[in-house]
Amino acid sequence: xxxxxxxxxxxxxxxxxxxxxxxxxxxxxxxxxxxxxxxxxxxxxxxxxxxxxxxxxxxxxxxxxxxxxxxxxxxxxxxxxxxxxxxxxxxxxxxxxxxxxxxxxxx
Ligand SMILES: [Ca+2]
Numbered sequence: 001x002x003x004x005x006x007x008x009x010x011x012x013x014x015x016x017x018x019x020x021x022x023x024x025x026x027x028x029x030x031x032x033x034x035x036x037x038x039x040x041x042x043x044x045x046x047x048x049x050x051x052x053x054x055x056x057x058x059x060x061x062x063x064x065x066x067x068x069x070x071x072x073x074x075x076x077x078x079x080x081x082x083x084x085x086x087x088x089x090x091x092x093x094x095x096x097x098x099x100x101x102x103x104x105x106x107x
Contacts (some may be wrong), residue, residue, distance in 0.1 A: 015041060016076050030072035031060055051079070052088050 002010065019037040022028045029037065035056040042051055051059050063071055063079050071079075 012071075012077065017075055020071075020073075025070065028068075028072055029076060030070050031056060034060055034071060046087065046090055047083055050083055065087055 008097075015037065016029070019033045020026055022033050022036070023030060035053070038051055038053045038056065038059065042048060042053065059069070060069075063075050065075055065078070066072075
């Protein structure tokens, strides 16, 4: 039986594979695939205000760090890390992060 954290990690990888595998580029999330993923997997209001299902293009531009128009797993996992940070900040407040610089701002 995998631990809670292990299950979460496996789930992140599997969700990426499931949606990225919908077209021929199995290791990249296209705009359409990202849209499907967000619509199906991001449903709670606290996450929706970070990745807006009605504005996939903007979400993609924000996450597509190497500007190839698609999301690889590295870019996707940074999005998940960002969501986790935003969730944590929401739960515990922002004060602990202030002034600490990189990785702390609720982008
Ligand atoms: Ca990319």
